[in-house]
Amino acid sequence: MEPARGGMPCGADWQSQLNRAVIVLYADCEVYYDGRASSRANRAWRLIIIKPDGSLLIHTSEGYQPLNWQPPGSRVTILQSQQGGLELVAIRRRPREMVRIRIYEVEWACWGGLPSEGRFELRGTHDDLKLYIANNIGKYLPGGRVIGIEYEVPGFGIADIIATTPPDGAKWVIEVKRQCADLQAISQLKRYTEALKAKGLLVAPCFTSGARELARKYGFKLVEEAPPPS
Amino acid sequence: MEPARGGMPCGADWQSQLNRAVIVLYADCEVYYDGRASSRANRAWRLIIIKPDGSLLIHTSEGYQPLNWQPPGSRVTILQSQQGGLELVAIRRRPREMVRIRIYEVEWACWGGLPSEGRFELRGTHDDLKLYIANNIGKYLPGGRVIGIEYEVPGFGIADIIATTPPDGAKWVIEVKRQCADLQAISQLKRYTEALKAKGLLVAPCFTSGARELARKYGFKLVEEAPPPS
DNA sequence: TCCTGGATTTCGACG
DNA sequence: CGTCGAAGTCCAGGA
Known part of the structure; x- marks a missing residue:
């Protein structure tokens, strides 16, 4: 030794x-x-x-x-x-x-003593993806307009993004996941859409088979999108 | 030094x-x-x-x-x-x-080298509470009978406990949380109860205010119960 | 392998 | 401080 x-x-x-x-x-x-x-x-x-x-x-x-x-x-x-x-x-x-x-x-x-802590930067988070989608809403909902981000639905939680689309001003709740969306993500979106009587859009890099199936039952739109390169 | x-x-x-x-x-x-x-x-x-x-x-x-x-x-x-x-x-x-x-x-x-790993025992987990409730179902649903534990609801996930109660054999989904139940817990239970057309019971040591409110809207029964002493 | 849901979750943000 | 939801979550169990 x-x-x-x-x-x-x-x-x-x-x-x-x-x-x-x-x-x-x-x-x-x-x-x-x-x-x-x-x-x-x-x-x-x-x-x-x-x-x-x-x-x-x-x-x-x-x-x-x-x-x-x-x-x-x-x-x-x-x-x-x-x-x-x-x-x-x-x-x-x-x-x-x-x-x-x-x-x-x-x-x-x-x-x-670990005297200096140094700087730490993390990219590719949920926030990054959420802002990217909000800033490029037309890519996901043609003609769409963002109404709110981190939009509180009283008694039901906080929706990632709320938007409207022409021609009828339909209301959308957009739920963003930075990883594969699962049943829980669908349930979360359902909670908001029911409360707001809105349509649901789930954006994630991938979806579990169960999530896809349940989203279809609930009439949700799914879009595959990974966190943007930074 | x-x-x-x-x-x-x-x-x-x-x-x-x-x-x-x-x-x-x-x-x-x-x-x-x-x-x-x-x-x-x-x-x-x-x-x-x-x-x-x-x-x-x-x-x-x-x-x-x-x-x-x-x-x-x-x-x-x-x-x-x-x-x-x-x-x-x-x-x-x-x-x-x-x-x-x-x-x-x-x-x-x-x-x-950390040669010996030793034994490790953890108690007071979700499983402990779940089994306790299943074994004492009458305390939560008078006259109730457990039909299944970790019961798979195809396409909707896995429910903690399924039970029936007299006199009409009403079906119940029981969701168990070992910590304070929140909106997510309510949504999860809602998913199962909708699929099975069953009543919902949530057992947890405490509930967030939002969870309580939403449970009332959905007609869920709430019972406060901490993990059993071991 | 994928899918599902718990965890002594921890962590940060917001009201 | 409570509520809410993310996390590079990790992790185990079952199909």
Whole structure:
């Protein structure tokens, strides 16, 4: 095993970094969670990440998702038991939830302040597609005119786009999905069209077979359209 | 800065651990993502986690969610450029997506094999609540009898529970939510009840105001019930 | 493989 | 703070 480099911010002093740096522990531990649900994880080696914003993540060797976690805003505390045993407790209010980690051994602990956050830009989102459609409404509803975006239908939710088409000024509800539209998307559109007595148009890059079938029953128009290149 | 402990699996040799151990890097880097959407993250210090199952996580100092990621099954490779620059590339098929990390500096790198996974039990889930209701149907629909669980309504989806009640054998669709039911839950139930010409019962620990209102319009019965204690 | 719906979903926006 | 709907959602289960 290669020796650690000098000056590496790793060691036994990780506890002093709580609420200051991102701390990463490689530890043999048990994990308890109680709140909206509850879970128990038997003793095993896991990766524990504690962020200064109160986020807590417990990762195993598999998967995108953590085994247990606590979102930002949690209060993270370290408890020392008599036998040198360590406990990490993260508590969150609203909903009242607790993650408790019984630590048997820490093989290594490292941390870093992550001083600069950098800029982050994401493109190809639902908003991008929605605005593109609103700005090119004629492509989807010939002669159409946009009446509203994020249009609130009181008691029924918020429709992506409302438009009218000639010659009779028919009203349309347009629901936009950036991924394949499914039954749920159809139901959502149905809710708005029923409330507004409007026609329905669903724009998505693809549609599940069930969505296509149900859309036909409801008389919805479907248009395949992927998020615009950016 | 406290010196690292001897024998700690940290050091420059982390690349040899690819696909074998969980690797954690504290690195100054830029991140590029292209796939269903695309993103660019400017140069900054971040936490990079590479799992042997092909998962890749890039975390900042804030938040539960990673800045960028790749789910399990991705192919992770390390590229060396001439100037000693390092690039981490994770590619996924279906959907075709790529995360590329340009690494300028690695302050520390540690890893662990996470040999034993341990047992994990979660209680208080949707399934738990659903089965509890099915097994105590009389509490929700007096005299009721369960006809089916996870009952497929062809072309309309899968209903949680189907039941009948005396004296006329009225058919009910029961939708179960383990969290506060919202408009979407109402729409989902509406979809099933319309298809089956059945009555609707929604069981959830709470309901949003909009959900309550819409349920009344649709004539649905609402029952407040939290997941059972376990 | 696709389809469907849950998740301790988390997250952001708006009223 | 509640309500609403998206997310690069991920994930499991069934056909």
